[in-house]
Amino acid sequence: MFAKENVRSVERSVGRDIALVCLADGLVGASFGAVTVADGMPVWLPIALSLLVFAGSAQFAAVGVAAGGGGPVGAVAAGLLLNTRVLPFGLALADVLGKDAAPGPRRWLGAHLLTDETAAFALAQPTPERRRFAFWASGLALFAAWNACVAAGALAAGTGLLGDPDALGLDAAYPVVLAALVAPSLRGDAPGRRAAGLGAALAVALTLLPGVPAGVPVLAAVAAVAVPSAPARGRAR
Amino acid sequence: MNAWAVLVLAAGTYALRVAGPLLAGRVRLTDRARLLLARGAAVLLVALAATGALTEGHGLAGWARAAGVAAGVVLVARRVPFAVAVVAAAVLTALLRWAGVR
Numbered sequence: 470m471f472a473k474e475n476v477r478s479v480e481r482s483v484g485r486d487i488a489l490v491c492l493a494d495g496l497v498g499a500s501f502g503a504v505t506v507a508d509g510m511p512v513w514l515p516i517a518l519s520l521l522v523f524a525g526s527a528q529f530a531a532v533g534v535a536a537g538g539g540g541p542v543g544a545v546a547a548g549l550l551l552n553t554r555v556l557p558f559g560l561a562l563a564d565v566l567g568k569d570a571a572p573g574p575r576r577w578l579g580a581h582l583l584t585d586e587t588a589a590f591a592l593a594q595p596t597p598e599r600r601r602f603a604f605w606a607s608g609l610a611l612f613a614a615w616n617a618c619v620a621a622g623a624l625a626a627g628t629g630l631l632g633d634p635d636a637l638g639l640d641a642a643y644p645v646v647l648a649a650l651v652a653p654s655l656r657g658d659a660p661g662r663r664a665a666g667l668g669a670a671l672a673v674a675l676t677l678l679p680g681v682p683a684g685v686p687v688l689a690a691v692a693a694v695a696v697p698s699a700p701a702r703g704r705a706r
Numbered sequence: 707m708n709a710w711a712v713l714v715l716a717a718g719t720y721a722l723r724v725a726g727p728l729l730a731g732r733v734r735l736t737d738r739a740r741l742l743l744a745r746g747a748a749v750l751l752v753a754l755a756a757t758g759a760l761t762e763g764h765g766l767a768g769w770a771r772a773a774g775v776a777a778g779v780v781l782v783a784r785r786v787p788f789a790v791a792v793v794a795a796a797v798l799t800a801l802l803r804w805a806g807v808r
Contacts, residue, residue, distance in 0.1 A: 481805050489788040496792060497759065514707060521716035526754055531707065531715055533763075539710035548715045552722050557743040559726015566727035580724040601738045607801035638799030641771050645778030645795040647755035649788045654748050661745045668749040676761045689752035705767060 480602065483590070487607045491587055491614035493646050497525060498513075498615045500623025500639030503631050508536040514626040519619040524584055524611065525643070527551040534683045547683040554688075558588035564597040567606045582608030588649045668693035755779075770808045772798030 476704065484563070498519065510532065518528045521625040531548035564570055566579050582604070591604035625631045655662050668690030675686035713770070759775035761767055779797030 486788070493792040496796070510707065513788050514712065517709070517712050518715070521712060524719060526758075529717070529758075531711075535711075541707055542797055545711050545715045545718070546709050549718045549722070551754075552719045554747060555719070555723050556726050559723060560733065561726075561740060561743050563727060563730030563749075568727075569711065571727075577729060580727060581720060583723045583726070586745075589748070594787040600730055611770050614786050629765045636800060636803060638770070638774055638796035638803065639799075640767075641759075641778065641793050641799035643773035644755040644759040644775045645782065645792045647751050648775075648779045649745035649782045649791060651748050651751040652754070652782050654744060655752075658745065659749075661748055664745060665749045667754035668753045671763065672753035672757050676757045677764060677766070679757070679764050681764075687750055687753040687757060691749055693749055694742055694746045 483594075483599075483603050483606065487590065487603075489648075490590075490607065490650075491610050492572075493642065493649070494525065494586065495610060495614045495618035496639065497514075497604070497643045497646055498618035500620035500642060501525065502619040502624075503526060503626040504639070506530045506623050506626035507631075507633070508532065509516075510536070512623045515623045516620050518617070521576075522548065522552075523581060523615065524548075524552055525553070526585070526647075529643070530683050537644050537650050543682070550685065550688055554585075555583050555588075558585075559583055562588060562591055562604065563599070565601050567589050569595070570601060578607065579605070582612060583671070584608075584611065586611055586650060589654070593653055664693040664696060667696060724786055770799045770802040770807045775808075 501519070502515045506512055515528070515532070518531065522528055522531075527548035529552075530551050531544040534547045535544040539599060559566065562583070566576055566583070568576070571579050581680040587604050587608045591600040592606040594603045605606040622631075651665075657670055671693060672690040675681050712802045755775075759767070760772055760790050774797075775796040781791035781794055786794075
């Protein structure tokens with residue numbers, strides 16, 4: 470269906486988008502490393518979390534709970550609650566990470582690269598080959614960029630190079646990264662947008678309630694999908 | 707947060723990541739389920755963005771961050787390149803804080 474040059478230009482535009490997400494996530498990663506160390510955690514902690522957990526929001530949540538006095542159990546629970554969302558991503562990406570698509574160790578390595586961003590990149594592609602290309606290209610690039618920038622941010626804060634990360638407005642970067650990632654999938658989906666608005670309001674309201682554990686409000690927001698709406702239109706493509 | 711907490715979080719996260727592809731062969735998804743899963747993931751990301759923009763702990767985050775994020779989201783909606791929107795959000799928030807807005 471696609472001429473060769475179109476495929477190449479698609480790969481080029483995916484490559485450009487990946488570079489932009491690496492840049493944006495790099496900023497977020499640097500701010501994560503810096504903010505974590507500025508909160509009084511050791512320099513190795515953000516670096517180890519980024520290598521081994523490799524999930525921005527879970528890392529922020531875990532460190533946030535720990536810094537807020539939640540203790541290690543609370544920190545792990547918050548991180549895991551946030552990461553339950555990779556389960557549906559993994560189900561949706563069966564043609565990228567399934568037995569046939571990624572045999573042997575590739576499948577076990579690929580699973581570690583499953584994030585909001587890589588799932589969004591892969592799911593935006595219309596064919597299985599393009600999904601695989603987008604997943605692996607974005608996953609490897611993001612893993613390198615994220616870990617390098619987290620380490621740089623942690624080391625910069627550890628040596629006092631950065632001053633106050635809040636003064637740089639770094640905390641405003643992360644929500645915009647998420648909004649940019651989700652924008653394409655919601656553009657043509659009016660019921661999805663309604664559910665997202667409802668879910669966001671619910672999550673913010675729950676977060677403001679004292680005593681609701683970190684991580685619970687965003688998961689509760691998913692219930693907004695079940696709110697009845699106009700019958701879903703089948704895919705027109 | 708100690709090294710054990712990092713390892714437990716890492717192991718649990720990996721288990722969640724690997725469960726999807728492992729179960730996918732056994733669990734068959736209808737188009738409807740697939741749509742709902744994709745929509746559920748999108749709702750989750752928007753909820754994360756909203757709470758990240760507006761809240762800090764159990765309180766409100768303040769005007770500077772909210773305004774910066776709002777500007778970034780408007781730029782994203784207008785299809786401005788991704789990195790420009792992110793940097794614009796951070797710069798606006800930083801400028802507002804510099805001007806004394808919290």
